Amino acid sequence: MAAATMSKSAAATNYHHRELGYGRPLGLRRLKKPSSLFLGFSRHAKCSTLRVEATTHQAEQNPPSSEVADGNGSPLNASKKRNSNSIKDEARRHCLSEPPTTFSAKYVPFSPYEPTDESYSLDEIVYRSKDGKLLDVQHDMDALRKFDGKYWKSLFDSRVGKTTWPYGSGVWSKKEWVLPEIDNDDIVSAFEGNSNLFWAERFGKEMLGMNDLWVKHCGISHTGSFKDLGMTVLVSQVNRLKKMNKNLLGVGCASTGDTSAALSAYCAAAGIPAIVFLPANKISIAQLVQPIANGAVVLSLDTDFDGCMRLIRDVTEQVPIYLANSLNSLRLEGQKTAAIEICQQFDWEVPDWVIVPGGNLGNIYAFYKGFVMCKELGLTNRIPRLVCAQAANANPLYLHYKAGWKNFLPVKASPTFASAIQIGDPVSIDRAVYALKNSDGIVEEATEEELMDASAQADLTGMFTCPHTGVALSALIKLREKNVIGRTDRTVVVSTAHGLKFTQSKIAYHSKEIPELQSKFANPPVDVKANLGSVMDALQSRLPSLREKGF
Numbered sequence: 001m002a003a004a005t006m007s008k009s010a011a012a013t014n015y016h017h018r019e020l021g022y023g024r025p026l027g028l029r030r031l032k033k034p035s036s037l038f039l040g041f042s043r044h045a046k047c048s049t050l051r052v053e054a055t056t057h058q059a060e061q062n063p064p065s066s067e068v069a070d071g072n073g074s075p076l077n078a079s080k081k082r083n084s085n086s087i088k089d090e091a092r093r094h095c096l097s098e099p100p101t102t103f104s105a106k107y108v109p110f111s112p113y114e115p116t117d118e119s120y121s122l123d124e125i126v127y128r129s130k131d132g133k134l135l136d137v138q139h140d141m142d143a144l145r146k147f148d149g150k151y152w153k154s155l156f157d158s159r160v161g162k163t164t165w166p167y168g169s170g171v172w173s174k175k176e177w178v179l180p181e182i183d184n185d186d187i188v189s190a191f192e193g194n195s196n197l198f199w200a201e202r203f204g205k206e207m208l209g210m211n212d213l214w215v216k217h218c219g220i221s222h223t224g225s226f227k228d229l230g231m232t233v234l235v236s237q238v239n240r241l242k243k244m245n246k247n248l249l250g251v252g253c254a255s256t257g258d259t260s261a262a263l264s265a266y267c268a269a270a271g272i273p274a275i276v277f278l279p280a281n282k283i284s285i286a287q288l289v290q291p292i293a294n295g296a297v298v299l300s301l302d303t304d305f306d307g308c309m310r311l312i313r314d315v316t317e318q319v320p321i322y323l324a325n326s327l328n329s330l331r332l333e334g335q336k337t338a339a340i341e342i343c344q345q346f347d348w349e350v351p352d353w354v355i356v357p358g359g360n361l362g363n364i365y366a367f368y369k370g371f372v373m374c375k376e377l378g379l380t381n382r383i384p385r386l387v388c389a390q391a392a393n394a395n396p397l398y399l400h401y402k403a404g405w406k407n408f409l410p411v412k413a414s415p416t417f418a419s420a421i422q423i424g425d426p427v428s429i430d431r432a433v434y435a436l437k438n439s440d441g442i443v444e445e446a447t448e449e450e451l452m453d454a455s456a457q458a459d460l461t462g463m464f465t466c467p468h469t470g471v472a473l474s475a476l477i478k479l480r481e482k483n484v485i486g487r488t489d490r491t492v493v494v495s496t497a498h499g500l501k502f503t504q505s506k507i508a509y510h511s512k513e514i515p516e517l518q519s520k521f522a523n524p525p526v527d528v529k530a531n532l533g534s535v536m537d538a539l540q541s542r543l544p545s546l547r548e549k550g551f
């Protein structure tokens, strides 16, 4: 009875606790702040120029061969040339001297309906425009347009699967579209990106009657989420700023667990202090242990994500700690490469639909930006329709969409198994609305039961999905049921984190321990006595075909 009267969000809270860190010490107090700041930048050789611009004419006539990996016509085939200890040394040796790059990017206010002249160098530490708007990274599209779509496709394709620094990274393989002016030596990369675009054949065909369903596994990544794509860019830029002697003591973020993991890993790789603000009891143990292991300063705060976000904004205004949340538009430059990668993986064809789980709402805009850039630079001829999927327990964008985009109101987000998107006051609301309006987009929501069932169903076809991916899959199921998404529509569901970060909710589901959830697709293990008779009985009860065939 008690269970029956328990609200779904309360159920989620209870069972989520088993997965969460509970703000338990786990050595938090024993963590020492690193004593020396920004160690280890001993590289000397400089290679700050790109030479893709050599001549437009030449580029048009000679798209790069698979040997051209540094974007400048300089053959850089790692397997043939590898004879040094460091792939960075090797890349540096191949950098030719001047002329300087013609590609550039700057911050402008995110103000698509009222463009202004206001702009800032990416080397400035600025997160908002004068009147408080979000910023956007604006590329010199005229310079990029000097090269046609064919050129860019060939260049990007030539870099896939190589070890050439830094282009072996799925993000930095698109360097000219991301951070064109950064010195390769300053880049902090774990060769993120190039993630699997998985043909979800059984899930598509058997559950939805679809034959062209794909899951972009962004969570199969260095720290287990798509955040790596943005964090390599942000931490690389911080690395550059430090070398320019900008006053920065470290990099900080508020997080529901994935941003903090990515920030901590990339900062640790570069010897830069990371400071992470986490909502106590609201992230998984697997997520909590990541920044701890990477030596970040971890503050477990008695508030929710939105509270952590307010605090990190206040702190970064007062002390020279660089803000690493997606409020900082640098992050989105890396994240947008997942969209470019999807087109690339389809041989530069555009899917009909892309479904993205949304929380702070930076990623949906990043996807939009990546698709638009491909179209504007002639690699593709259209953009897909975007769907942003939210947990019903944290659904401010969904409510806004349903209200006809009138008067956005933040909500108090309730606990959800999709804990990384338990966000009620998303920073990038304006960016998300813009992306959805301009892609003929849709917003869907998923209840706790729907998202857990969808995730379990996907797992039964060979995936191992996180609850956020469950939210996106659930949106797909609903849109298929309404026939908004057609049987033959090429559809990509973006999986944003690795399921292994969220095992406890899966265990609770499969153990049927979650009140108010039927756990329809639970597959609990069977306790069996260790003798042949008991084992055969158990097998016969689980595998009817055994009995049918006389075993």
Ligand SMILES: Cc1ncc(COP(=O)(O)O)c(C=O)c1O
Binding pocket: 225, 256, 258, 259, 326, 357, 358, 359, 360, 361, 362, 363, 364, 420, 421, 466, 468, 496, 497
């Ligand atoms: C696993 C996961 N999925 C989805 C999201 C949502 O991304 P965004 O905040 O950019 O909307 C986040 C973070 O918010 C996340 O960590």
Ligand SMILES: N[C@@H](CCOP(=O)(O)O)C(=O)O
Binding pocket: 253, 254, 255, 256, 257, 258, 259, 260, 324, 325, 326, 327, 359, 360, 362, 420, 421, 427
């Ligand atoms: N899910 C995020 C929430 C913060 O989002 P961000 O993209 O603004 O950093 C997390 O993992 O912290």
